[in-house]
Amino acid sequence: MARKISDSTVRRLSRYLRRLRALDRREQKVVSSRGLAEATGTTAAQVRKDLSHFGSFGKRGQGYDVHDLRVQLEEILGLTRRWSVAVLGVGKIGSALLGYGFFTERGFDVAAAFDADPAKVGLDLGGVRVQPLSELEQTFSDRGVSIAIIATPVEAAQEMATRAVRAGARAVLNFAPVKLNVPSGVAMREMDVTLELEGLCYMVTAAGHVADRLADDIE
Amino acid sequence: MARKISDSTVRRLSRYLRRLRALDRREQKVVSSRGLAEATGTTAAQVRKDLSHFGSFGKRGQGYDVHDLRVQLEEILGLTRRWSVAVLGVGKIGSALLGYGFFTERGFDVAAAFDADPAKVGLDLGGVRVQPLSELEQTFSDRGVSIAIIATPVEAAQEMATRAVRAGARAVLNFAPVKLNVPSGVAMREMDVTLELEGLCYMVTAAGHVADRLADDIE
DNA sequence: CCATGTGAATTGCTTCACAGCA
DNA sequence: TGCTGTGAAGCAATTCACATGG
Numbered sequence: 001m002a003r004k005i006s007d008s009t010v011r012r013l014s015r016y017l018r019r020l021r022a023l024d025r026r027e028q029k030v031v032s033s034r035g036l037a038e039a040t041g042t043t044a045a046q047v048r049k050d051l052s053h054f055g056s057f058g059k060r061g062q063g064y065d066v067h068d069l070r071v072q073l074e075e076i077l078g079l080t081r082r083w084s085v086a087v088l089g090v091g092k093i094g095s096a097l098l099g100y101g102f103f104t105e106r107g108f109d110v111a112a113a114f115d116a117d118p119a120k121v122g123l124d125l126g127g128v129r130v131q132p133l134s135e136l137e138q139t140f141s142d143r144g145v146s147i148a149i150i151a152t153p154v155e156a157a158q159e160m161a162t163r164a165v166r167a168g169a170r171a172v173l174n175f176a177p178v179k180l181n182v183p184s185g186v187a188m189r190e191m192d193v194t195l196e197l198e199g200l201c202y203m204v205t206a207a208g209h210v211a212d213r214l215a216d217d218i219e
Numbered sequence: 220m221a222r223k224i225s226d227s228t229v230r231r232l233s234r235y236l237r238r239l240r241a242l243d244r245r246e247q248k249v250v251s252s253r254g255l256a257e258a259t260g261t262t263a264a265q266v267r268k269d270l271s272h273f274g275s276f277g278k279r280g281q282g283y284d285v286h287d288l289r290v291q292l293e294e295i296l297g298l299t300r301r302w303s304v305a306v307l308g309v310g311k312i313g314s315a316l317l318g319y320g321f322f323t324e325r326g327f328d329v330a331a332a333f334d335a336d337p338a339k340v341g342l343d344l345g346g347v348r349v350q351p352l353s354e355l356e357q358t359f360s361d362r363g364v365s366i367a368i369i370a371t372p373v374e375a376a377q378e379m380a381t382r383a384v385r386a387g388a389r390a391v392l393n394f395a396p397v398k399l400n401v402p403s404g405v406a407m408r409e410m411d412v413t414l415e416l417e418g419l420c421y422m423v424t425a426a427g428h429v430a431d432r433l434a435d436d437i438e
Numbered sequence: 439c440c441a442t443g444t445g446a447a448t449t450g451c452t453t454c455a456c457a458g459c460a
Numbered sequence: 461t462g463c464t465g466t467g468a469a470g471c472a473a474t475t476c477a478c479a480t481g482g
Contacts, residue, residue, distance in 0.1 A: 005425065006473070007418070014417045018396055032441065041398045044441090045475055052443055060481045061440045077417050078424025085416075096315035097412070106413050147419060170426075171419035173412075177237055179260045187422035189415045193316070193392075194325050196408045197304075198233045198296050199226070200366060200390035203406035205297025206224065207389075225451075251463065263463090264453055271465055279459045279464045 009050050013073055015040040016047065020070040032063035084111040086145045086169075088160045089152030090120055090130055093175050097149065098126040111143040116156065133163075140167035150174045228269050232292055234259040235266065239289040251282035303330040305364045305388075307379045308371030309339055309349055312394050316368065317345040330362040335375065352382075359386035366390045373397050 019039045023031055033044040033051075040047075051057055051069075054076050058064045074080055085108050087094045094113065097103070103110045113128045114136055115121060123130045131139060139145070148164035150157050150172060157176035164172065171187040174180050177195075182188050238258045242250055252263040252270075259266075270276055270288075273295050277283045293299055304327050306313045313332065316322070322329045332347045333355055334340060342349045350358060358364070367383035369376050369391060376395035383391065390406040393399050396414075401407050 005421075008473080010418050010421050011414060013421070014414045015398070017417070018413075034441085039398060043475075045477095046473095048441090048443060049474075056443060058442050060442045062482070063441065076421070078420040079417065083416075083420055092315065092319040092321075096311065096319075100311040100315075102311075102412065106416070108416060146423065147416070170423045173415055173419060179234070179258060185426060187419045187426070189419055191410065191412065191415055193321065193410065194237075195230060195233045196392055196410055197302075197325070197327060197366070198236070198298065199229050200392060200406045200408055201297040201302055202224075202229050202232070202295070204365065204389045207404060207406070227451080253463085262453075264455095265451095267463090267465060268452075275465060277464050280462045281460070282463065 005053060009053065010077075012040065012042060012046070012050055013077060015042075016050075017070065017073040017077065017079075020066055020073065023066045024070050028066055030063045031066050031069075033058070035063070079107065082107075082109055083147055084109045084143055084145045085147040085149055086111050086136075086140065086143075086164070087113040087128075087149045087151055088136075088164065089150065089156065090115045090123070090125060091151065091153070094149070094151035095125050097151065098128055101126050108147070111145050112139045114139075116152075136163055137167045140164070140169065145169060147171045147173065150176055150180070152176060154178050224272055228272065229296075231259065231261060231265070231269055232296060234261075235269070236289065236292040236296065236298075239285055239292065242285045243289050247285055249282045250285050250288075252277070254282070298326065301326075301328055302366055303328045303362055303364045304366040304368055305330055305355075305359065305362075305383070306332040306347075306368045306370055307355075307383060308369065308375070309334045309342070309344060310370060310372070313368070313370035314344050316370065317347055320345050327366070330364050331358045333358075335371075355382055356386045359383070359388065364388060366392065369393045369395055369399070371395060 016036050019036060020031070033047040036047045037044045057069050057072055085103055087098060087110065090098065090113050098110065098113060110128050113125060113130050114133050115130050116133055120130050121132045146169060148161065148169040148171070150160055152160050154176050157174065157178055158180055161172050161174070161180045161182055165182055165186050169186070172180065172182055174188065174190045175192070177192050180188065235255050238255060239250070252266040255266045256263045276288050276291050304322055306317060306329065309317065309332050317329065317332060329347050332344060332349045333352050334349050335352055337351070339349050340351045365388060367380065367388040367390070369379055371379050373395050376393065376397055377399055380391050380393070380399045380401055384401055384405050388405070391399065391401055393407065393409045396411050399407065
């Protein structure tokens with residue numbers, strides 16, 4: 001099947017799936033590439049091209065069966081199995097994620113949470129007991145943790161990621177504002193609110209400059 | 220100056236800045252494009268190309284002055300002015316952001332927080348008093364809010380975004396898992412943990428398939 | 439007739455490679 | 461000499477446009 005699928009394609013697939021789930025809940029039966037495109041901020045051609053990398057799922061002249069396509073996309077994204085995640089660091093972000101009940105809600109199993117601070121060990125956060133770091137390796141292998149969420153301070157992030165990967169994690173979601181190095185073959189994504197906010201500042205500022213230039217041109 | 224700068228370039232600029240701030244704190248004086256590239260996960264050529272869109276900031280044969288470049292990037296990204304943000308919806312995510320003291324720490328002013336739930340109005344979250352939605356328009360204009368953070372449930376997100384923009388917001392950071400429509404000229408970014416997690420699942424799953432194929436080839 | 443699936447055309451981003459300057 | 465700044469080349473992603481089939 002598909003040789004190399006780009007990150008942006010995968011992100012769009014997730015968005016299509018998000019939309020399909022909503023439509024499926026509302027029991028809408030059929031959707032066109034156009035319909036999906038409008039609800040996800042892209043173009044109809046893009047939707048069709050993205051899907052075409054994995055097969056052909058639609059009926060010419062009609063569109064896509066909502067439920068079918070939903071199932072297909074879940075299959076493609078690998079969401080038909082259960083995934084165990086562990087949260088490393090239960091400071092502000094880590095405990096927010098756990099308290100939220102976020103993972104369970106979205107179909108991920110929270111297998112464990114860890115923190116270096118003895119004061120936090122033993123706490124119950126959203127039904128998960130915080131464990132000491134010393135138990136990391138054993139717990140990862142016992143519970144088959146494959147996704148590690150790094151929510152530690154910057155200083156600890158790289159070490160935690162390295163340990164998680166050694167202990168069997170195949171993917172890392174990093175909330176610490178540093179670049180982490182992981183062996184090739186380990187998947188890695190970063191989330192950083194500051195980065196997004198700064199991006200917005202740039203856009204607003206740059207839009208202002210463009211407006212200035214237009215004003216100049218008119219003079 | 221620069222005509223159209225791509226989103227990915229802007230994201231990288233933010234990363235360079237993040238790194239430069241760390242180096243500046245440690246009083247490192249000079250950094251090469253290579254040095255920046257390694258710490259931010261890109262290539263030296265990419266760093267130089269990105270910067271070249273805005274001018275030439277380095278000294279040939281030496282590299283870049285850390286502090287200088289930091290200031291230049293802050294200027295480019297529009298971070299030399301103060302930005303007022305408002306948080307719309309103080310459920311799990313909204314209150315986590317406020318409680319974190321996140322924005323103030325990173326140089327953004329939290330001007331206000333709003334919620335539709337009367338039970339939440341009046342609460343003090345991280346030093347910000349939660350206001351009723353009826354005060355949104357007045358507060359946005361009084362306090363010059365230019366960035367709206369949408370942290371409401373999906374159902375309310377579009378309406379809140381529309382109101383925020385009408386009330387003067389020039390940028391929207393959306394935590395609700397829906398595509399929001401805003402007038403052109405308004406900057407918009409989305410953050411969704413689920414999207415990132417699903418991306419990781421795909422990568423791990425697809426890596427498995429690749430391994431299968433390789434194994435097949437060997438047979 | 440309508441919307442998909444897809445090669446071909448295009449646009450845009452990244453990488454290369456080297457001239458230019460401290 | 462060493463590292464920047466930058467056109468040109470190479471590559472990847474998006475868009476176009478149409479043949480295809482329900």
